[in-house]
Amino acid sequence: MSYVKSLRCKECHTDYALGPLTVCDNDFGPLEVAYDYEAMKGKVTRASIEAGPRSLWRYKDLLPIEGEPKAGFNSGFTPLIKADRLAAELGVKELYIKDDSANYPSFSYKDRVVSVALTKAIEFGFDTVGCASTGNLAHSVAAHAAAAGLRAFVMIPDDLEEGKVVGSLVFGPRMVKIKGNYDDVNRLCSQIADKYNWAIVNVNLRPYYTEGAKTHGFEIAEQMGWRLPQHTVSPVAGGTILPKIYKAYKEFITLGLVEDNSPKIYGAQADGCNPVVKALREGQELFHPQKPNTIAKSIAIGNPADGYYVIQDIKESGGWGESASDQEILDAVKLLARTEGIFTEPAGGTTLACTIKLIQSGKIPRDESICVCITGNGLKTVEVMQGQFATSPAINAKMSEFNELVSQLEETHTTPSPRPTPTA
Amino acid sequence: MSDTVTVRIPSALRPQIGDQESLDVAGGTVGEVLGSLNTQYPDFGKRLYKGENEINRFINIYVNDEDIRFMENLQTPLKPGDEVSIVPAIAGG
Numbered sequence: 443m444s445y446v447k448s449l450r451c452k453e454c455h456t457d458y459a460l461g462p463l464t465v466c467d468n469d470f471g472p473l474e475v476a477y478d479y480e481a482m483k484g485k486v487t488r489a490s491i492e493a494g495p496r497s498l499w500r501y502k503d504l505l506p507i508e509g510e511p512k513a514g515f516n517s518g519f520t521p522l523i524k525a526d527r528l529a530a531e532l533g534v535k536e537l538y539i540k541d542d543s544a545n546y547p548s549f550s551y552k553d554r555v556v557s558v559a560l561t562k563a564i565e566f567g568f569d570t571v572g573c574a575s576t577g578n579l580a581h582s583v584a585a586h587a588a589a590a591g592l593r594a595f596v597m598i599p600d601d602l603e604e605g606k607v608v609g610s611l612v613f614g615p616r617m618v619k620i621k622g623n624y625d626d627v628n629r630l631c632s633q634i635a636d637k638y639n640w641a642i643v644n645v646n647l648r649p650y651y652t653e654g655a656k657t658h659g660f661e662i663a664e665q666m667g668w669r670l671p672q673h674t675v676s677p678v679a680g681g682t683i684l685p686k687i688y689k690a691y692k693e694f695i696t697l698g699l700v701e702d703n704s705p706k707i708y709g710a711q712a713d714g715c716n717p718v719v720k721a722l723r724e725g726q727e728l729f730h731p732q733k734p735n736t737i738a739k740s741i742a743i744g745n746p747a748d749g750y751y752v753i754q755d756i757k758e759s760g761g762w763g764e765s766a767s768d769q770e771i772l773d774a775v776k777l778l779a780r781t782e783g784i785f786t787e788p789a790g791g792t793t794l795a796c797t798i799k800l801i802q803s804g805k806i807p808r809d810e811s812i813c814v815c816i817t818g819n820g821l822k823t824v825e826v827m828q829g830q831f832a833t834s835p836a837i838n839a840k841m842s843e844f845n846e847l848v849s850q851l852e853e854t855h856t857t858p859s860p861r862p863t864p865t866a
Numbered sequence: 867m868s869d870t871v872t873v874r875i876p877s878a879l880r881p882q883i884g885d886q887e888s889l890d891v892a893g894g895t896v897g898e899v900l901g902s903l904n905t906q907y908p909d910f911g912k913r914l915y916k917g918e919n920e921i922n923r924f925i926n927i928y929v930n931d932e933d934i935r936f937m938e939n940l941q942t943p944l945k946p947g948d949e950v951s952i953v954p955a956i957a958g959g
């Protein structure tokens with residue numbers, strides 16, 4: 443049984459029957475899935491969720507599918523790390539990393555949204571799925587489509603990292619490289635969706651697709667022991683995940699599954715593509731689009747269609763936005779790797795770099811719980827890290843050469859401090 | 867050479883405009899072209915505009931594939947043969 447009521451326009455609240463629709467006929471406002479929370483009370487409980495599978499489908503009652511899941515059986519339920527070594531380095535009390543770089547099967551948060559979108563595509567009877575992507579979504583759509591036996595078209599900018607291109611191609615999708623940036627790809631995709639009867643997951647299945655992002659927030663709350671972090675920092679690209687983490691927190695509060703601690707949400711962008719952060723700084727409700735220029739290609743979206751809602755939710759929650767330079771992003775990638783053993787892509791570096799700046803500026807207090815949302819894996823974007831490390835020459839298999847090298851490496855590498863004893 | 871520009875209409879707005887995929891319209895700026903469509907097809911205009919001179923924020927307008935917000939918005943000048951595309955804003959990533 444499903445608790446889904448309708449698709450509802452976020453602007454004028456007109457209700458529509460469930461279908462592959464994406465915008466309201468009246469005002470072009472985005473459609474969002476509406477649920478019957480009253481009917482869930484007493485039925486969707488901590489115990490009912492804990493009894494579910496160790497995947498994002500444990501939150502099936504809060505997702506817009508009608509029958510059983512048809513894709514992503516092993517996606518989600520990624521680690522939540524209590525990052526004590528990083529916390530000590532940053533001088534904060536309680537810090538968590540929600541690590542979707544370990545998501546299955548394609549190592550980014552996109553496995554969440556695609557699991558839901560492909561289940562809906564199959565429910566609606568589509569045989570072809572597609573997406574406009576900065577790389578991670580293409581990777582995820584291609585992988586899930588292969589497993590589900592669907593034909594896939596993935597549309598990407600022509601300048602993506604090799605890891606993301608090969609990581610998608612291996613699954614056999616029809617890949618279309620488009621000259622231009624993501625915003626050009628996205629515009630073309632909305633015209634393609636208009637003409638071809640395909641399930642383009644982030645276009646005509648967008649209301650369902652975006653709901654999958656809530657599971658990132660549900661997991662944070664459950665894995666923290668059914669409570670919410672006081673401060674959550676999320677990357678902002680097209681503007682899907684941040685509002686959905688916030689929605690997830692609000693749904694758990696509505697259902698009485700967590701205490702309402704007025705959670706604050708913060709948006710992280712790269713300096714070279716920060717339309718939302720700029721609008722927040724300038725006190726604007728609407729952002730002005732930008733031409734992206736950053737190494738954080740997976741979040742290089744200059745015209746985020748949900749940017750308006752990101753700005754609204756950040757303001758409503760009492761959070762803020764920050765952006766980081768390319769060097770700050772690379773330094774944060776290295777810091778996370780060095781302190782917690784997690785290798786994220788530049789988007790994750792952006793989120794951590796912005797968290798650090800928000801702590802340093804006092805926007806995020808040092809003595810309250812903080813969660814950093816890491817949404818992608820660094821092994822897909824290794825080329826950006828080239829030249830970032832001291833490398834040593836190859837040696838002959840002789841102990842004398844090894845002994846000499848050991849002393850050299852002691853000079854170029856710092857010795858890590860032990861993991862601190864948890865205080866909380 | 868014709869002195870009109872071609873306006874491409876998304877499927878969601880076609881019912882309000884006689885089910886046409888594109889129209890040839892005269893006008894020297896984006897605002898003039900869309901304004902004349904607004905006069906001719908008020909139901910279309912009601913969805914395209916928010917208030918008098920502001921485009922609905924969920925709709926993006928492109929001239930020859932460039933977003934008019936990178937140019938002069940509704941004042942962006944047009945020359946005969948230009949293509950104006952009306953595209954609903956769609957999120958992704």
